Amino acid sequence: MGHGTLEWVYVGVVVAVLIYIGADAWNVERFLDDAPEEAEVVKVTGQQWFWTFEHEDGRRELGELHLVKDVPYRFEVTSLDVIHSFNTPDFATMIDAVPGRINSIWYVPDQAGEFLIQCREYCGFSHYQMRAKLFVEEPPGGAEQGAQVTNASATTTNDLIPPLGAAAVAS
Amino acid sequence: MVLEVRKPRPLWEILFSTHHTDIGLLYIIFSITLFFLGGALAISIRTELFLPGAQLFDDSNTFHRVFTVHGTTMLFLWVIPFAAGIGNYLIPIMVRYKDMAWPKLNAVAFWMLPVGAALVWLGFADTGWTAYPPYSILRAPGPAAEMWIFGLKILGISSILGAINFVVTILRMKHPDLPMMKLPLFTWAILSTSLILLMSMPTFTAALIMLYTDRLGVSGFFNPAMGGDPIAYQHLFWFTFHPEVYVFVIPAIGVIYEIIPKFSRKPIFSYTSGITAFILLTIVSFASWAHHMFATGMSFSEKTVFMIGTLAAVPASAMHIFNWIATMWGGRIRFRAPIAFVVGGIILFFLAGAGGVVNSAMPLDFLTHDSYWVVGHMHLFLMGIITFAFVGFIFYLFPLITGRMYNERAAMVQFWLMFIGVSLVFITQHLLGLYGMPRRVFDYVPVEPLITMNQISTVGAYILLVAMGIFLFNLIKSAGWGKPANMEDPFGIQEKYYDYRRREPHH
Ligand code: HEM
Ligand SMILES: [Cu+2]
Ligand SMILES: [Cu+2]
Numbered sequence: 268m269g270h271g272t273l274e275w276v277y278v279g280v281v282v283a284v285l286i287y288i289g290a291d292a293w294n295v296e297r298f299l300d301d302a303p304e305e306a307e308v309v310k311v312t313g314q315q316w317f318w319t320f321e322h323e324d325g326r327r328e329l330g331e332l333h334l335v336k337d338v339p340y341r342f343e344v345t346s347l348d349v350i351h352s353f354n355t356p357d358f359a360t361m362i363d364a365v366p367g368r369i370n371s372i373w374y375v376p377d378q379a380g381e382f383l384i385q386c387r388e389y390c391g392f393s394h395y396q397m398r399a400k401l402f403v404e405e406p407p408g409g410a411e412q413g414a415q416v417t418n419a420s421a422t423t424t425n426d427l428i429p430p431l432g433a434a435a436v437a438s
Numbered sequence: 439m440v441l442e443v444r445k446p447r448p449l450w451e452i453l454f455s456t457h458h459t460d461i462g463l464l465y466i467i468f469s470i471t472l473f474f475l476g477g478a479l480a481i482s483i484r485t486e487l488f489l490p491g492a493q494l495f496d497d498s499n500t501f502h503r504v505f506t507v508h509g510t511t512m513l514f515l516w517v518i519p520f521a522a523g524i525g526n527y528l529i530p531i532m533v534r535y536k537d538m539a540w541p542k543l544n545a546v547a548f549w550m551l552p553v554g555a556a557l558v559w560l561g562f563a564d565t566g567w568t569a570y571p572p573y574s575i576l577r578a579p580g581p582a583a584e585m586w587i588f589g590l591k592i593l594g595i596s597s598i599l600g601a602i603n604f605v606v607t608i609l610r611m612k613h614p615d616l617p618m619m620k621l622p623l624f625t626w627a628i629l630s631t632s633l634i635l636l637m638s639m640p641t642f643t644a645a646l647i648m649l650y651t652d653r654l655g656v657s658g659f660f661n662p663a664m665g666g667d668p669i670a671y672q673h674l675f676w677f678t679f680h681p682e683v684y685v686f687v688i689p690a691i692g693v694i695y696e697i698i699p700k701f702s703r704k705p706i707f708s709y710t711s712g713i714t715a716f717i718l719l720t721i722v723s724f725a726s727w728a729h730h731m732f733a734t735g736m737s738f739s740e741k742t743v744f745m746i747g748t749l750a751a752v753p754a755s756a757m758h759i760f761n762w763i764a765t766m767w768g769g770r771i772r773f774r775a776p777i778a779f780v781v782g783g784i785i786l787f788f789l790a791g792a793g794g795v796v797n798s799a800m801p802l803d804f805l806t807h808d809s810y811w812v813v814g815h816m817h818l819f820l821m822g823i824i825t826f827a828f829v830g831f832i833f834y835l836f837p838l839i840t841g842r843m844y845n846e847r848a849a850m851v852q853f854w855l856m857f858i859g860v861s862l863v864f865i866t867q868h869l870l871g872l873y874g875m876p877r878r879v880f881d882y883v884p885v886e887p888l889i890t891m892n893q894i895s896t897v898g899a900y901i902l903l904v905a906m907g908i909f910l911f912n913l914i915k916s917a918g919w920g921k922p923a924n925m926e927d928p929f930g931i932q933e934k935y936y937d938y939r940r941r942e943p944h945h
Contacts (some may be wrong), residue, residue, distance in 0.1 A: 274711060274760060281756045285749045292799035293742055299801055300738045315577070337459060349573040350668060351870070352733060352808055356874025361804050363734045366572060368664030370735035383883070385809040387876040389566050391577055392498055395879035 302341040302373035308333075313351035315366035316393035318384060332384065333402045334376050338378045341373040352388035355401060361387055376403040456528045456541035461548050463839065465523030468551060469516050469831070470913075472826075475559075476511035477906055479504050482623060484863070484899035487892050490884035498880035503563040503582070505878060509567035510586070512820060514557050515591045520837050521546075521689035521749040521826050522600045526630045527835065529604060531936060532625050534613035539606040543599055554589045554834065561585025566878060569677060571660035571668045576653040587650050595641045601632035601639075608632075627692025630716045634681045634688075634723055645671060669734050676727035684723040687819060688716065689757055690827035697827075698762050701777035702769025707761050715761075718754035719878035726751060732803045741800050748798035753792055759784060761826045772931045775849035779830030782857045786822025790815060793868060811871025814864040821860050825882035829856070831908070837928035838936050844921030848912045855905035863899025864890050 309332070312322040327411045333373060344353045345363035353372070354361035362372040386397035452460050483505055486494045495501045528545065530537055538544045563586035568806060574583060595765045608629050612621070649671070651657040662673045666740040699706050706712060725747030732741055743751045761782055771777065796802050797926025806812055829852075868893050876880055882888050 271895055273764075274708065276756070277760050278753055278757060281753050285752055287747060288795060288799055289749050290803055292745060296741065296800040297738065301562040320667055354808075354874070354876070359805055361733055361807065365734060367667065368669070368735060383874070385876060389502075389570075389573070391564075391573055393503075395498060395876075395881045412678070 271386045273355050274342055302371065303339050306339040306341040306373050309340055309342050311342050311353050311364065312351065313344070313346040313386065314392075314396075316350050316386070316397040317370055318353070318386075318397070318399040320399075331400045331402065333404060336403050337406060338374055339373060339375045343373065344370045349390050350388050350399065351386045351390050354385050354387040355382060356385070357382045365389055376401075379403045379405050446513040456537075456542070456545045458530050458544065459889045461538075461541075461544050461674075462526030464548055465519050465526060465551075466832075466835075466839075468548075469520035469523060469647045472511055472515035472555065474906065474910065476508050477734030477903075478513070479508035481903055483508065484896040486880065487882070488896040490882055490889060492881070497879070498678040499506055499564060501880040502566075502878070503562045506563050506566050506586070508835050509880045510558050510590070513567065514590070514597075515551070515558075517686045517820065517824055518593075518829075520752075521628075521631065521686075522597070523829060524693070524835065525600075525689070526860050527838075528936070529607055529625060529628055530611075531670065532622050533608055533611060534616060535607060535611040536602050539611050540603055541719060544603055546842060547596045547603065548830050550592050550599075550673060554592035554596065556591030557585045561589065562724060568673075568679075569649065571649065571671050572662065575649060575660060583653065584650065587653075591643060594639050594646070597635055598639050598643075598867075601635040604628050604632040605636065617937075619709075619713075623695035623706065623709065623716075626713055626716050627688050627695070631685050631688045631692075634720055635685050637724070638678045638681040638685075641674050645674035645678075646732075648674075658820070659934070660938045665698075667829045669731070672731050673728065676722075676730045680727035680730065681723040683816075683819070685805055686824055688719065690783070690824040691716075693827045693831045694758075694783070697776045697780045697830060698765050701774060701929070701931060702766045702771050703743065703931060703933060704765060704769040706770060707764035707767075711757055712761055715754040718757075720750065722751045722754065725934040727797050731804070732800060733807050737862035745800050749795065752791065752795060755787075759788060772774055772929065774833075774929055774931075775846060775853060776830040776834040776887070778853045779826045779833070779856075783823040783826030783830070783851060786818050786826065786860060789865070790822055793818065793837055806871055808877055809866055809871035810867045810877055812875050814867030814871060816865070817858075817864045821864065826856070826860075833875065834929075836916065839927065840917045840920070841923060841925070842916055843923045843928060844916040844920060845912050847907050851909045852905045852912070855901050856910070859901035859905060862901065863895050864876070866895045866898070 299430065308323050312319045312321075317330055319330075319333075320332045322328075342353065342362070344364045345368060346366045348366060350366070351364040352361055353364050355374075358376060359377075360372050362370045362373050364370070380403055382401040382403065384399040384401050386394055388394075397400050402406045452463065455461070482494055483501070486492075486501055522575075526538065537666065561576065561584070563569075564582055565586060569578075569583075569586065585617040600624040604610045606622070608625055612618075648657065648659040652660050652666070658666040660666045660668045662668065695712060696704065726744055728736065728740065728744040729748045732744075736744075762780075766781075793811070795813070797806050806815070831869075833844055833849055836842070873888060873891070875888055882892065901924060924930075925935065927933070929935075
């Protein structure tokens with residue numbers, strides 16, 4: 268093969284791989300972008316340097332968040348001062364908390380237990396310890412409430428990150 | 439051309455000179471000095487993170503200032519000035535002109551650097567090198583933040599002036615007998631870099647003024663309380679700085695094109711594909727800036743567009759790698775320090791590019807963004823290919839600049855230490871990111887495997903420290919007392935070396 272051919276073949280392979288990656292990413296993201304209709308809304312507010320949560324029924328929590336397993340949640344995230352980022356590593360989700368904007372993200376907690384919520388955008392003095400605890404509880408009275416819900420969101424990417432989970436929260 | 443260390447000129451003659459080799463020398467010495475200073479800060483960052491809890495610094499504030507100045511220094515006071523330095527040395531030789539097009543402007547551009555550097559270092563701001571508002575306008579303490587803003591302003595203007603000079607020297611001062619398509623690829627690299635810089639940098643310099651007036655409270659461009667939008671800053675910032683990452687990397691690519699054919703004793707595999715790839719990179723570098731902002735709440739279609747723009751930059755980089763490997767293939771490679779560093783850099787470049795593709799796939803970016811993964815990714819570029827290629831080139835230019843040879847064995851020891859060190863520090867950081875460790879943190883949750891991995895990363899940094907010690911010693915010792923080089927062919931590779939005799943009288 269001459270100069271040209273070899274290089275064209277190579278560039279062709281690279282482009283093909285990229286198209287495959289791009290198409291796959293597009294496909295997954297398309298699904299992840301819209302929360303299911305029935306998702307429960309939790310309002311999340313970041314401030315230097317703590318998180319507050321407000322449930323649909325008006326319950327408010329500070330530094331702790333209680334969710335029910337297998338129920339889809341949509342988080343409406345904002346900030347009152349500087350930019351923060353609402354991150355739950357164990358459920359592979361993060362979205363920036365931007366003052367003056369409401370961003371949303373959703374997931375279905377598919378495991379019960381204690382997890383770590385942290386800030387992932389530099390926000391000043393105590394950025395490194397702007398954490399909250401996430402408690403995912405078994406649904407009361409059996410699993411009827413959310414059992415039929417697909418929990419694809421959590422499983423598509425969740426396998427990729429090893430869990431930090433309870434150990435991180437305890438510390 | 440040779441800096442006669444044995445027959446020294448008075449220092450002021452170099453300092454006040456406008457000759458391109460003198461300015462080039464000043465740039466190179468300045469950038470290497472700042473590289474060591476920035477490196478010292480990096481060591482203190484890694485020392486702090488060796489164990490959970492406060493180690494070296496009393497509180498997070500000092501730590502935040504240290505990583506801000508570290509990042510700013512490495513990007514604007516090491517990579518950019520070093521590229522300008524070697525450009526100054528070589529571009530006039532390569533286009534066969536007596537000097538840069540505007541020698542005085544050239545000197546002005548250089549002398550702005552120490553001023554900008556002094557502002558950044560004396561201020562020691564805590565905004566992070568990205569200085570995102572509203573933090574940078576509402577909460578970051580002054581006058582450090584103001585000094586950072588003005589420092590960057592000066593550095594930005596300096597690089598714009600330098601870029602104009604390069605573009606004009608290459609396009610207008612080129613010897614009439616020398617067609618564009620015969621210029622060395624290094625010249626094309628500097629041309630692309632300068633064009634990208636000219637098109638992107640003005641946006642950031644404007645954004646800096648907006649930051650400053652926002653801090654004064656007279657405007658509210660980025661202040662939501664005054665109707666502004668902090669995300670607008672991120673667009674302006676990345677419109678400059680995504681192209682700018684190519685400003686950082688393209689000179690390194692050019693350097694690799696200088697070194698590989700000489701030490702493989704074979705012509706470049708495909709000269710035209712090299713040029714094509716430079717032109718492609720120059721264009722597509724402007725198509726992907728918002729891939730840094732996937733998590734700010736962009737719509738699905740925006741994310742898709744910027745993912746495609748990002749992936750579009752990959753084939754051009756892949757063409758360069760192909761070209762290098764094909765050039766070395768079947769060559770009679772003389773494995774001296776310059777090409778050792780280049781080959782190491784290419785391996786790290788490949789890893790870094792693969793990591794970049796992961797970042798750009800939208801769903802995966804939510805795993806990597808603002809985590810230690812991104813720190814690892816950008817350093818595989820900045821410390822991997824860029825610094826490796828530059829260090830290799832320092833050795834390659836060493837005889838030209840000093841008239842002496844560096845110590846080959848010390849350089850090879852340095853190479854292996856650096857390669858091992860960089861892999862330990864930055865590949866581990868990718869994993870830390872996947873385990874959920876955010877970037878820019880003073881402390882982390884004390885659980886395994888975070889502790890062990892942070893320790894591996896820190897040990898790697900200490901290995902780099904040793905390598906840098908050897909480097910510094912080698913540079914100083916060899917410049918003063920090294921073996922006089924055979925200036926026709928200092929590396930014994932039967933390849934033409936730069937024309938060292940060419941020395942015009944000083945202006
Ligand atoms: C194959 C080409 C590349 C691709 C596909 C790529 C992709 C990306 C993406 C998507 C991000 C954003 C990650 C995030 O914050 O979530 C990123 C960050 C970054 N990249 Fe690259 N990149 C490439 C080449 C480069 C080069 C050549 C450099 C520098 C010479 C570079 C330096 C950086 C830096 C400094 C950041 C982090 C900026 C920050 O947040 O502070 N990248 N890259
Ligand atoms: Cu934060
Ligand atoms: Cu980018």
